[in-house]
Amino acid sequence: MAAQWRRLMIGGAAIAAVTIGLYSLVGPQSGSNRGADDATADPEPGLTLRDVTLEQPGDDGLLLWRVKGDEVTYSADQQVAFITRPDGDLFQDGEVIYKVVADSGEVRENGSVILLRGNIVATGVQNGSVLRGNEMEWRPQDDVLIVRDQITGTHPQLRAAADEARVFNRENRMELEGNVVASTVVADPETESWLKLQAKELTWFWKDERIESDEPLRVEQFKQNAITDVVVGQRGSLDLAEQLVALRGQVAMQMLELPLNMTSEALDWQVDEEQVAVNQPLTLVHPENKIRVTARRGQMNLAEQQIVLSEDVVAVGETNQTRLTSDRLNWNVETQTVVAEGQVNYRQADPAINLSGSRAVGRLDDETVVVDGGRVVTEIVPN
Known part of the structure; x- marks a missing residue:
């Protein structure tokens, strides 16, 4: 539909209603004062209007958007309106949902598309976000x-940067x-822990x-603006209210303060409580x-550096070639002591020792393990 326009006189001020296959309202402007016979005349190609307000209603009559501009210039085919310094509102169900400003803009496709360019700020009226x-x-x-193009966003829940955002x-x-x-x-990143997420x-x-x-x-978890824990997975989620990180598929976690590395296929991390639950086979x-x-x-208490493992537990000390198997294992990472329970077996290479029992207490790093409970079988293998 070709652009049409007419001019009305209200209180001596000229106000033009301009249509490019859309409906718009134009504020006071300079120019000659045409008569009522021009009400259906098309604007000339390249027509420029100043101090303009354009708005577009939907089929239900409710506004879809309203944009003010310092100037509006129409294309030669009268199908595009070019806006200088647009400042406007985006509507949904008759209510403003975003306020937007930019350096320049365009109205296209009979008013069904608005394009803005340069230094864009879109402020969410209802959701509190700023893009x-x-x-x-x-x-x-x-x-x-x-x-x-160089997207950044802020919200009371989240700050983000990306190549593109779709709302x-x-x-x-x-x-x-x-x-x-x-x-x-968080209110104070220096004293409160916070999370950083990275993905495609x-x-x-x-x-x-x-x-x-x-x-x-x-x-990544930060405490006092320093990284303390890193976890990666093939897919995942974060419950912001519960501070629960759930990762699945080739999961790997680095606990830098312990230090300790973990791999598995699934992990649930209660960040605030510093608890990690792993209900799949894992390696530490x-x-x-x-x-x-x-x-x-496995269950890990990061604050107390306590780890509880169950089902087919195998602990190997690579330096001294020690091997401890059990049904359950409590591991204090800070003191490096272990308590094994169930069907316990302890072996070491030098001197060659094989101990079996129902319980074992000791350290794997310096070969000080005591096995007791029930019937204890000790096997010493000569070199």
């Missing part, structure tokens, strides 16, 4: 706001794509306070003391 970037696209009929306001969902880095928000893509459900990723995800490695422990289940 910044250099390119924005608003498609109200699809309920999607797209921000691209679906009805679903309270934001999709971040490309080089995503997100950090949880993240989906954030701000109403549910949940973040998900079907791509490889890296989560203490790199300094060269101790390696495997089991089918």
Whole structure:
């Protein structure tokens, strides 16, 4: 539909209603005063209006958007409006959901698409988010706001940067794509721990306070702005309210303060409580003391440096070639003492010793293990 415009006289001020296959309202402007016979005349190609307000209603009559501009210039085919310094509101169900400003903008596709460019700031009126970037696209009929090029975002829950952000306001969902880095928000990062997430893509459900990723995800915990724990997996989620990190697929965790490394196929980490639950076969490695422990289940208390392992537990001291097997194992990482229970067997190479019993207490790093309980069998193998 070709652009049409008419001019009305209200209180002596000229106000033009301009349509590019859309409906818009234009504020006071300079120019000659045409008569009523010009009400249906098309604007001339390249027509420029100043101090303009454009707005677009939907089929139900409710506004989809309203944008003010210092100037609006129409394309030669009268299908595009170019806006200088746009400042406007984006609507949903008749309510403002985002306020936007930018250096320049365009209205296209009969008003169903708005493009903004340069120093964009989109402020969420309802969700409290602020998005910044250099390119924005608003498609109200699809309920999607797209921000691209050097994206940063802030929210009471989260701070993030990405190549692109897609906001679906009805679903309270934001999709971040490309080089995503997100950090949880705390009042004082110097005294409170916080998390940093990195992935190719993240989906954030701000109403549910949940973040998900079907791509490889890296989560780092910071205390006093220093990294203390790192965990990676092939996919994962973060419950912001519960501070629960759940990772699945080739999971690896580095506990830098202990120090200790863990690998498994699944991990649930209660960050605030400093508890890690692993309900899949796992491997723990203490790199300094060269101790390696495997089991089918594990529970780690990071604050107290206590680890409880169960089912087919095997602890190996690589330096002294020691091997301890049991049904259950309590491991104090700080003191390097272990308490093994169940069907316990302890072996070492030099001197060659084989001990079996129902309980064992000792250290694997210096070969001081005492096996007792029930019937104890001691086997000494000569060199």
